[in-house]
Structure formats: C-alpha cells, structure tokens
Amino acid sequence: MMKMTIGVSTLLAALLASPAVFAHGDVVPHAVDTTGLDPLGPEWRDENPYRGNPTAIEIGKHAFAANCARCHGIDAISGGIAPDLRKLDKGSLGDEWFQERVRNGAVRNGAVYMPKFAEPDGPLSQEALWAIRSWLDTVAIDQ
Numbered sequence: 001m002m003k004m005t006i007g008v009s010t011l012l013a014a015l016l017a018s019p020a021v022f023a024h025g026d027v028v029p030h031a032v033d034t035t036g037l038d039p040l041g042p043e044w045r046d047e048n049p050y051r052g053n054p055t056a057i058e059i060g061k062h063a064f065a066a067n068c069a070r071c072h073g074i075d076a077i078s079g080g081i082a083p084d085l086r087k088l089d090k091g092s093l094g095d096e097w098f099q100e101r102v103r104n105g106a107v108r109n110g111a112v113y114m115p116k117f118a119e120p121d122g123p124l125s126q127e128a129l130w131a132i133r134s135w136l137d138t139v140a141i142d143q
C-alpha cells in the first residue's frame, strides 16, 4: 500500500494557493471588450441603455462569468456568499441599485464585501457594466 506523505502544512499551502477553495471562477478582474456597443462616455446613465440588446447580453454573460461569478455564483445562481442577482428588480429600481453597488462597492466598518468595479476606481467600463446588467435581466427570477 502507498504511504501518504503529504503533511498538513503542504495541504494547507495548496488550499491557500487555490482561489477555488473560496469561490468559483476567476479571481483577477478581466478587461471586457465592448466592441459593438454604443459608447456611453464618462457620464453615468440612470437606466440601462442596452436593455434587450443581444450584443450587450452576449458580452455581459462573459463579463459576469469573469468578474462577478466568483462571489455571485456561476450563471448568477448564488451559493450564499453574496446576494442572488437573479432577484434584482428588472426595472429602473434595479438599475439604480446595480449602479450604486458596481460604482461604490459594498464597504461596512472598513470591511470590503464587494470591491468597486466601475472605472476609474475599478476595472470595468460603464459599457461593460450595463452589458452585465443586460445579461442579468435574461436570467432574472421573481422573488
């Protein structure tokens, strides 16, 4: 019989080195190519300008997987780490709350629950973020 030679510290090191232990998907934010979407400029829109736009939905699907799924779950099905974004209001109320969170993140008592995602503090353009919002609409469920 083979003897197990892996020590506890080795196992621990492997666990700590593996982001998959904590969440699904990638850890590093990914730049998103928004070619094909109307540029929006730096001024934030109150409402999603791409709602129902098939190009935005496709871009948003991948952008979500690369940037948000590690906390909010693959296909936005939350594993409990962060809110289930399928339950976000589908209308302008949801747009407002979405914008609030992706621009400001969620920080309480100095603890970062969600980092800022919108440029210039975060990695993603307004275009990329509204694309994600457009995709979220397509997987929304009634609460």
Ligand code: HEC
Residues within 6 Å of the ligand: 064, 067, 068, 069, 070, 071, 072, 081, 082, 083, 084, 085, 088, 097, 098, 099, 101, 102, 106, 113, 114, 115, 117, 132
């Ligand atoms: C590091 C983990 C993490 C990542 C990555 C992350 N979020 Fe969050 N998000 C959270 C947590 C935790 C909350 C709940 C914050 C709170 O407790 O107030 C949250 C809240 C939200 C909310 C408000 C939901 C609600 O029901 O109140 C939205 C919208 C949101 N996130 C969108 C996104 C989007 C879009 C991305 C990717 C661009 C993203 N998040 C990436 C952790 C994360």
